[in-house]
Amino acid sequence: MYEAYPTGVIRLSDVVSALSLALDLTEGQPMGHAVRSCLIGMRIAEHLQLSGEERSDLYYALLLKDAGCSTNASRMSHILGSDDIQAKREVKFEDWTKPSVSGLRYLMRNILPGHSVPKKLLRAVIVGINQSRNNAEMIGARCERGATIALKIGMSELTSQAIHSLDEHWDGGGYPDHLRGEEIPLLSRIMNVSQTVEAFASARGPGAGVAAAQERSGSWFDPELARIVEELGCEESLWQTMMSPGLRDHVLAMEPGAAIAASKERIDSICNAFAEVIDAKSPYTYHHSIGVAKAATEIAEGLGLDPVTVNLVRRAALLHDIGKLSVSNTILEKPGKLDENEWRVMKAHPVYTRAIVRLISGFQHLAFVAGAHHERLDGRGYPDNLTSAELPLTARILCVADIYQALTEDRPYRKSLSDEVVFKMMDEDVDTRIDGDCLQSLKQRHEIPSSANALSAKA
Ligand SMILES: [Fe+2]
Numbered sequence: 001m002y003e004a005y006p007t008g009v010i011r012l013s014d015v016v017s018a019l020s021l022a023l024d025l026t027e028g029q030p031m032g033h034a035v036r037s038c039l040i041g042m043r044i045a046e047h048l049q050l051s052g053e054e055r056s057d058l059y060y061a062l063l064l065k066d067a068g069c070s071t072n073a074s075r076m077s078h079i080l081g082s083d084d085i086q087a088k089r090e091v092k093f094e095d096w097t098k099p100s101v102s103g104l105r106y107l108m109r110n111i112l113p114g115h116s117v118p119k120k121l122l123r124a125v126i127v128g129i130n131q132s133r134n135n136a137e138m139i140g141a142r143c144e145r146g147a148t149i150a151l152k153i154g155m156s157e158l159t160s161q162a163i164h165s166l167d168e169h170w171d172g173g174g175y176p177d178h179l180r181g182e183e184i185p186l187l188s189r190i191m192n193v194s195q196t197v198e199a200f201a202s203a204r205g206p207g208a209g210v211a212a213a214q215e216r217s218g219s220w221f222d223p224e225l226a227r228i229v230e231e232l233g234c235e236e237s238l239w240q241t242m243m244s245p246g247l248r249d250h251v252l253a254m255e256p257g258a259a260i261a262a263s264k265e266r267i268d269s270i271c272n273a274f275a276e277v278i279d280a281k282s283p284y285t286y287h288h289s290i291g292v293a294k295a296a297t298e299i300a301e302g303l304g305l306d307p308v309t310v311n312l313v314r315r316a317a318l319l320h321d322i323g324k325l326s327v328s329n330t331i332l333e334k335p336g337k338l339d340e341n342e343w344r345v346m347k348a349h350p351v352y353t354r355a356i357v358r359l360i361s362g363f364q365h366l367a368f369v370a371g372a373h374h375e376r377l378d379g380r381g382y383p384d385n386l387t388s389a390e391l392p393l394t395a396r397i398l399c400v401a402d403i404y405q406a407l408t409e410d411r412p413y414r415k416s417l418s419d420e421v422v423f424k425m426m427d428e429d430v431d432t433r434i435d436g437d438c439l440q441s442l443k444q445r446h447e448i449p450s451s452a453n454a455l456s457a458k459a
């Protein structure tokens, strides 16, 4: 067990490792993929006798390696005409750098599901012709975004660079810069082999993980690192730890050097950055979490809540849809009504939100508030059919802010609505769905400002 900080102090690794679980979902990986990759990567770093500083940079780079993953989800879904999450999950097991029967089978499974074989084949040919350009675009966007997010939350330049070059291959066949051999930062080389070994080992056993590293040694991976992985193959305790329930505590205990404490400002910047990750999943939500946070803060301040509670509500709003990273873009961007199965997937997103956020020390109430944003006062919301007696003011604020923000945004099936129309619609839901005082507070902040205020607002 790692040593917990005194009450009120939160470790940076606690926050980052918990939120990394949401990045795993977008990548179609079982939750814990980044944490397990971190375990493997840190063992490789030990073999290489990296310095404490390098290990610390690597540690956070491994946990945040997929921070840019949501930026290409919508594009991938459109290129294949299918579920981006399933496609991302399966591609981890393909060596897409060379043509193969297995690669063709992957395409046929993941392109235009439910369509005729000729249609699938035609799309597969188009995908094949554009593969290099699409890879450069999608991997480039993902790397760029991940590296930027790392810097935004105060990570080092080396951590950011490591994330940027995560998908480079030893033989120059990777992206975004086709770096070759030792041109690729060492930390990126460690991360690339670690994430592949983890994906194979988790799905098919440690032997498959070690074998994948050997098969791609010299093409994808630095041969020296593939050799170290071969040695790790004999370390039974490593693979047992990797699959144990205590894995996260173990990885928290592995943080190199003195554990970094997360200041209030740093936690706020992490919540802001993850809101951007969530919003980037779909063009329809490109400003959603940030907008909900603004509305929720307005309501909370208007109700005269103390600054600590206002900040809790704001953070909950920024993270409320983090579970949506588990939902495929074919569902998020469906122009028509969702079918029963799609609704089941959609309704699970607040459950994921709560499960992920509650892992962070001291975030239990925040997790409850964030996970309750689709509940209704009359008990007809989801996921738990909570009733008014079970919904504290903090949760009611978030419900109102979420509905308001969603109605003022475009959706695949309708255009955005004006404040006037939105407030009229929300009036009809007072006491059945939403809290009247929270709505009143939001309305007061959205009254047409006086000319003086309007001028200063423009300035
Ligand atoms: Fe939601």
Ligand SMILES: [Fe+2]
Residues within 6 Å of the ligand: 288, 292, 320, 321, 402, 406
């Ligand atoms: Fe939302």
